[in-house]
Amino acid sequence: MAQEDQIPPEPPFGRSRASERRVAGAEVSRRRVNEAIDRGGRSDAPRVFMCECGRVGWNTTLTLGLGEYDNVRTSFERFLVAPGHDVHLIHDVLERHGSHDVVARRGAERPEADGVA
Numbered sequence: 258m259a260q261e262d263q264i265p266p267e268p269p270f271g272r273s274r275a276s277e278r279r280v281a282g283a284e285v286s287r288r289r290v291n292e293a294i295d296r297g298g299r300s301d302a303p304r305v306f307m308c309e310c311g312r313v314g315w316n317t318t319l320t321l322g323l324g325e326y327d328n329v330r331t332s333f334e335r336f337l338v339a340p341g342h343d344v345h346l347i348h349d350v351l352e353r354h355g356s357h358d359v360v361a362r363r364g365a366e367r368p369e370a371d372g373v374a
């Protein structure tokens with residue numbers, strides 16, 4: 258279900274470590290909720306997941322089939338977000354599916370690449 262009309266302008270995310278930590282903490286807490294949802298039954302019926310973009314105060318939900326969510330969660334670095342919810346300074350968009358996007362934390366796949374300009 259399209260939710261573009263609910264997406265406010267992107268707040269100013271800094272590249273500071275404090276800001277990134279705050280986003281990362283929110284991502285992980287949303288992910289815990291989604292993992293509980295994912296485990297919450299065996300039915301293949303679509304269920305409601307939370308956007309994992311990490312924006313504090315945003316509680317966008319996404320309706321996905323379990324198979325779709327499993328496809329998002331093929332590695333720890335991959336996060337489920339609503340279309341347009343990627344944080345440009347922090348995320349790389351890996352896949353766009355129309356109803357949801359898959360993002361990765363930038364640099365997550367190359368942890369030694371610190372200090373990239």
Ligand SMILES: [Zn+2]
Binds near residue numbers: 308309311312317339
């Ligand atoms: Zn979001």
